[in-house]
Amino acid sequence: xxxxxxxxxxxxxxxxxxxxxxxxxxxxxxxxxxxxxxxxxxxxxxxxxxxxxxxxxxxxxxxxxxxxxxxxxxxxxxxxxxxxxxxxxxxxxxxxxxxxxxxxxxxxxxxxxxxxxxxxxxxxxxxxxxxxxxxxxxxxxxxxxxxxxxxxxxxxxxxxxxxxxxxxxxxxxxxxxxxxxxxxxxxxxxxxxxxxxxxxxxxxxxxxxxxxxxxxxxxxxxxxxxxxxxxxxxxxxxxxxxxxxxxxxxxxxxxxxxxxxxxxxxxxxxxxxxxxxxxxxxxxxxxxxxxxxxx
Numbered sequence: 275x276x277x278x279x280x281x282x283x284x285x286x287x288x289x290x291x292x293x294x295x296x297x298x299x300x301x302x303x304x305x306x307x308x309x310x311x312x313x314x315x316x317x318x319x320x321x322x323x324x325x326x327x328x329x330x331x332x333x334x335x336x337x338x339x340x341x342x343x344x345x346x347x348x349x350x351x352x353x354x355x356x357x358x359x360x361x362x363x364x365x366x367x368x369x370x371x372x373x374x375x376x377x378x379x380x381x382x383x384x385x386x387x388x389x390x391x392x393x394x395x396x397x398x399x400x401x402x403x404x405x406x407x408x409x410x411x412x413x414x415x416x417x418x419x420x421x422x423x424x425x426x427x428x429x430x431x432x433x434x435x436x437x438x439x440x441x442x443x444x445x446x447x448x449x450x451x452x453x454x455x456x457x458x459x460x461x462x463x464x465x466x467x468x469x470x471x472x473x474x475x476x477x478x479x480x481x482x483x484x485x486x487x488x489x490x491x492x493x494x495x496x497x498x499x500x501x502x503x504x505x506x507x508x509x510x511x512x513x514x515x516x517x518x519x520x521x522x523x524x525x526x527x528x529x530x531x532x533x534x535x536x537x538x539x540x541x542x543x544x545x546x547x548x549x550x551x552x553x554x555x556x557x558x559x560x561x562x563x564x565x566x567x568x569x
Contacts, residue, residue, distance in 0.1 A: 276324035283333070285361030287354065291340035292362070293332040296324030301395065301565070302368045304359060305332040308377020308402070310438075310446060310487055312339035312470040315376070318554040319561075326562045328372070331362060335379065337486030339470040345480045350493040352405070353500060356385045363393055372565055376400040376550055378490055381408070387509055388502035394509040396565050400557070401519055401547050403526035404533045406505055411526060421521055428491040438484050443468045453520045454548040511537040512564040514557060516545030538564070 276295040283292045293313040296303075303323060305316040313332040324330045334341040336358055337350060344350075359382060363371045372395050375383030380402035387394045388405070403411065411418040428434045438446045447467055451459045473483040481489075511534040515527040524541070531539045540560060542549055550557045 276321050278320055283331075283362060283365050285333075285358045285365060287349075287361070288336045288342040288344065288358055290333040290336065290342070290358060290362065292334075293320060294330065295320050296329045297327060298329055300324075300327045300329040302363065302366050302371040303328040303330050303565070304362060304371050304373050305330065306335065306359070306373065306375040306379030306383055307332070307338070308375075308379045309490065310450075310467075310471065310484075311377075312467075314466050314470065315551070319550065319558050322555075322558045323561065326558075328565070329366070331366065333358075333362060334470075335382070337489060338483060339473050343473075343475045343481060343483065343486040345475070345486075347489045347492045348497055350486070350489040351497050351499060352382065352385045352494070353389075355382045355490070356389060359383075359386050360390060360393060369393065370395040372396045372398070374398040374400070374561060375402070377402050377547070381405060384507070385499070385502065387507050387511070388504050391504065391508040397507065397509050397511040398514065398561055398564065399511065399530070400514045400550055401516055401522065403522060404507070404530040405499070405502075407526055407529040407533065408522075410529075411523070415523070415525075418523055421523065425491050425495070428488050429495055434488055435485050438471070438488075443471050446471065450548070454546050455544075455552050458546075458548055458551050505533065507534040507537070509536075510564075510567075512560065513537065513539045514549060514560060515539065515541045516547060516549035516552070517541055517543045518545060519547040521547050 278293050278295045282289050307315045312334045316332045320330050337343050373383040380399045387397050447464050517524050531537045545552050
């Protein structure tokens with residue numbers, strides 16, 4: 275299996291810590307993690323994707339783990355998060371990249387495809403709706419509002435930050451365990467996540483990882499996002515969806531597919547929000563097959 279190397283990559287506004295593997299001249303593939311993960315959430319995928327011929331970059335996104343942690347909530351709007359992705363593509367010396375995103379990483383990938391479709395070769399989304407679909411669900415679906423209760427709790431200054439830190443981060447990790455299939459997140463992985471969540475800012479007077487991770491949600495509520503250049507998604511898109519997601523209803527998958535000009539949807543009826551952890555080999559196989567299809 276291809277070895278993983280690490281680099282600090284200047285993405286423009288922020289320097290991101292990036293796990294890298296695969297041939298330098300292979301198609302660039304960016305793996306974008308969600309909350310509350312870090313590059314290590316893709317550890318089972320990086321090697322096989324690199325061995326399949328892709329130049330794989332898995333960044334800690336801004337505010338996470340070893341990447342820069344800008345202090346202000348407004349530093350975490352979708353426009354700025356998407357600009358980091360474009361910055362990574364530029365830093366790699368490429369015109370395009372394949373974007374693979376889960377959870378918040380998927381939201382960023384959608385946003386890049388809406389605003390910079392010419393920079394996206396292919397798009398792979400795991401268990402997060404198209405931003406317009408998510409907005410409509412939050413406004414019109416009482417069930418989705420209940421599923422998203424934690425987003426509203428995060429808006430209370432300091433509350434969820436404190437709750438995540440107490441008990442040595444164990445409650446946050448138990449939340450991942452309780453929302454996934456048994457055995458998906460074992461005790462042996464806890465230390466890696468705890469270390470990522472405990473990373474301080476470069477300046478001790480600035481927020482640490484957990485606060486800047488939560489700023490993604492706060493920026494969404496406080497600042498929203500400018501109207502995207504395109505509502506519909508032009509690049510070829512594959513949506514992988516675990517139907518037993520406790521956070522997002524299954525209607526998000528079909529409605530998101532309808533927003534894609536060239537989309538495919540694969541639903542996994544027995545899997546959860548953490549599909550890529552529960553079925554890593556099949557997720558890799560689906561990504562490789564999709565990315566190697568002829569246009």
